[in-house]
Amino acid sequence: xxxxxxxxxxxxxxxxxxxxxxxxxxxxxxxxxxxxxxxxxxxxxxxxxxxxxxxxxxxxxxxxxxxxxxxxxxxxxxxxxxxxxxxxxxxxxxxxxxxxxxxxxxxxxxxxxxxxxxxxxxxxxxxxxxxxxxxxxxxxxxxxxxxxxxxxxxxxxxxxxxxxxxxxxxxxxxxxxxxxxxxxxxxxxxxxxxxxxxxxxxxxxxxxxxxxxxxxxxxxxxxxxxxxxxxxxxxxxxxxxxxxxxxxxxxx
Amino acid sequence: xxxxxxxxxxxxxxxxxxxxxxxxxxxxxxxxxxxxxxxxxxxxxxxxxxxxxxxxxxxxxxxxxxxxxxxxxxxxxxxxxxxxxxxxxxxxxxxxxxxxxxxxxxxxxxxxxxxxxxxxxxxxxxxxxxxxxxxxxxxxxxxxxxxxxxxxxxxxxxxxxxxxxxxxxxxxxxxxxxxxxxxxxxxxxxxxxxxxxxxxxxxxxxxxxxxxxxxxxxxxxxxxxxxxxxxxxxxxxxxxxxxxxxxxxxxxxxxxxxxxxxxxxxxxxxxxxxxxxxxxxxxxxxxxxxxxxxxxxxxxxxxxxxxxxxxxxxxxxxxxxxxxxxxxxxxxxxxxxxxxxxxxxxxxxxxxxxxxxxxxxxxxxxxxxxxxxxxx
Numbered sequence: 001x002x003x004x005x006x007x008x009x010x011x012x013x014x015x016x017x018x019x020x021x022x023x024x025x026x027x028x029x030x031x032x033x034x035x036x037x038x039x040x041x042x043x044x045x046x047x048x049x050x051x052x053x054x055x056x057x058x059x060x061x062x063x064x065x066x067x068x069x070x071x072x073x074x075x076x077x078x079x080x081x082x083x084x085x086x087x088x089x090x091x092x093x094x095x096x097x098x099x100x101x102x103x104x105x106x107x108x109x110x111x112x113x114x115x116x117x118x119x120x121x122x123x124x125x126x127x128x129x130x131x132x133x134x135x136x137x138x139x140x141x142x143x144x145x146x147x148x149x150x151x152x153x154x155x156x157x158x159x160x161x162x163x164x165x166x167x168x169x170x171x172x173x174x175x176x177x178x179x180x181x182x183x184x185x186x187x188x189x190x191x192x193x194x195x196x197x198x199x200x201x202x203x204x205x206x207x208x209x210x211x212x213x214x215x216x217x218x219x220x221x222x223x224x225x226x227x228x229x230x231x232x233x234x235x236x237x238x239x240x241x242x243x244x245x246x247x248x249x250x251x252x
Numbered sequence: 253x254x255x256x257x258x259x260x261x262x263x264x265x266x267x268x269x270x271x272x273x274x275x276x277x278x279x280x281x282x283x284x285x286x287x288x289x290x291x292x293x294x295x296x297x298x299x300x301x302x303x304x305x306x307x308x309x310x311x312x313x314x315x316x317x318x319x320x321x322x323x324x325x326x327x328x329x330x331x332x333x334x335x336x337x338x339x340x341x342x343x344x345x346x347x348x349x350x351x352x353x354x355x356x357x358x359x360x361x362x363x364x365x366x367x368x369x370x371x372x373x374x375x376x377x378x379x380x381x382x383x384x385x386x387x388x389x390x391x392x393x394x395x396x397x398x399x400x401x402x403x404x405x406x407x408x409x410x411x412x413x414x415x416x417x418x419x420x421x422x423x424x425x426x427x428x429x430x431x432x433x434x435x436x437x438x439x440x441x442x443x444x445x446x447x448x449x450x451x452x453x454x455x456x457x458x459x460x461x462x463x464x465x466x467x468x469x470x471x472x473x474x475x476x477x478x479x480x481x482x483x484x485x486x487x488x489x490x491x492x493x494x495x496x497x498x499x500x501x502x503x504x505x506x507x508x509x510x511x512x513x514x515x516x517x518x519x520x521x522x523x524x525x526x527x528x529x530x531x532x533x534x535x536x537x538x539x540x541x542x543x544x545x546x547x548x549x550x551x552x553x554x555x556x557x558x559x560x561x562x563x564x565x566x567x568x569x570x571x572x573x574x575x576x577x578x579x580x581x582x583x584x585x586x587x588x589x590x591x592x593x594x595x596x597x598x599x600x601x602x603x604x605x606x607x608x609x610x611x612x613x614x615x616x617x618x619x620x621x622x623x624x625x626x627x628x
């Protein structure tokens with residue numbers, strides 16, 4: 001079976017579009033496009049909201065509310081939204097299916113970004129915040145120069161887990177007549193073409209890993225080393241202690 | 253000069269943190285606010301830079317009402333040091349120190365040059381500049397906290413228990429260096445602590461607050477120790493206040509006796525005229541410790557370092573009576589060792605002689621306590 005999956009993936013014919021089939025390359029691009037759009041919108045909504053709630057401490061109920069969104073059954077919501085939205089669009093357009101799909105993915109991504117951003121800001125050491133205000137930073141400066149950079153590790157972890165979820169869940173776009181890597185999974189299942197089905201799954205997993213790796217690299221170069229603890233462990237001896245030791249040696 | 257004019261802080265639930273507080277923190281001096289927890293000392297401090305707004309009364313810095321100035325602008329002109337330093341974990345030490353100059357729009361190169369100067373001034377190795385706060389010990393972080401507060405050269409500094417989270421040895425070191433720094437800089441400092449010893453050591457004047465935010469007494473450390481105004485202050489100042497008050501009493505020259513000495517590494521002396529204890533000095537005549545001639549075994553023929561009793565403290569000529577008395581009490585021979593300012597031996601003095609000096613000073617003690625009161 002593994003060999004067959006490998007063969008399916010390696011067949012150049014499967015990667016290119018033909019008159020009857022859409023190839024892997026095109027479906028991969030479509031998949032990435034769904035995900036990127038949903039993640040971008042979720043980030044634009046959740047990041048500022050999380051920062052403001054964390055900074056002011058007001059509107060915490062929104063965090064709890066957003067977390068209850070995680071309980072929604074994705075496919076159920078997708079079907080419901082499609083039934084409501086799709087009839088408003090006529091003709092040769094995907095929009096009627098695209099909108100429900102993106103809404104579902106955005107709703108899926110928001111809770112982890114929002115709650116991690118909030119937790120990141122909230123977890124900033126109160127002494128650090130006090131010092132920042134006490135030295136004369138305005139509220140906005142405290143947020144942007146101290147709270148945001150200090151909460152970046154948590155924000156990144158929230159965004160990375162949202163990314164994984166969205167990439168995996170975006171396969172349901174193919175439950176509707178849309179493309180994406182889910183196409184191979186649904187088609188493979190329908191045709192009992194299991195190498196194709198599993199191949200689709202492998203492609204989704206691969207995409208998720210690559211995306212996570214890219215985000216890891218971005219994180220590595222944006223988060224301060226002072227927070228991650230990635231610095232040389234070489235200790236500088238305290239100058240005064242050193243002089244004391246020398247004096248002791250001299251005395252002996 | 254910082255002036256409190258009947259300043260009160262009442263919370264909506266009715267708790268009174270600070271009640272009608274009136275006092276003046278004179279320019280160039282350290283005013284210590286001390287009291288048990290819940291006495292409103294931190295609240296009072298934080299009202300100066302408007303981290304907390306008073307509900308009644310006024311606080312003036314050099315005759316300018318603080319509530320009439322934009323809070324952020326006000327704070328940039330006031331150094332602020334807190335208990336756990338509160339360094340920015342994402343910034344290097346040099347950028348932490350340069351924080352306020354950055355806020356004030358000083359150009360980066362200039363701000364960093366100034367920060368570098370301060371890092372060295374507070375006694376840190378310049379190699380720390382590129383490190384992050386998590387790589388530093390608590391004491392080192394606190395030094396950075398002080399450097400950061402000094403970076404924009406503010407005339408006023410507020411310090412909220414800055415040394416209470418470090419171990420006693422480091423605390424002592426930080427306190428000494430803080431006093432040395434202050435003697436150079438002459439800032440107007442308001443310092444909050446719950447530790448009366450720290451208050452007495454650091455304060456030019458000490459304000460003792462009682463629970464509910466009332467000022468119990470404002471006085472110089474010497475006056476506080478010798479004349480606490482009431483039971484509360486007396487209790488807070490503590491039991492050994494008579495002894496500790498000697499810290500502030502100096503006598504001119506101590507009349508010392510010559511002390512027989514032996515040099516480290518020399519043969520063990522013998523002779524009928526010797527006392528049981530003999531003082532050991534090094535080649536530069538700096539006292540090293542006492543040698544007990546009775547306890548020595550036959551094998552001990554030279555005076556070596558491991559035979560010494562090092563328990564005795566040293567009194568400095570011209571120092572306080574507390575130092576002199578402590579030298580006597582801690583010396584195993586009962587003779588207190590008196591040294592010159594360069595630590596070379598002058599001679600010894602007995603506890604009885606120090607007590608005689610204390611007895612002699614008693615009438616004059618009133619003049620010491622009468623001076624320096626800033627109470628209004």
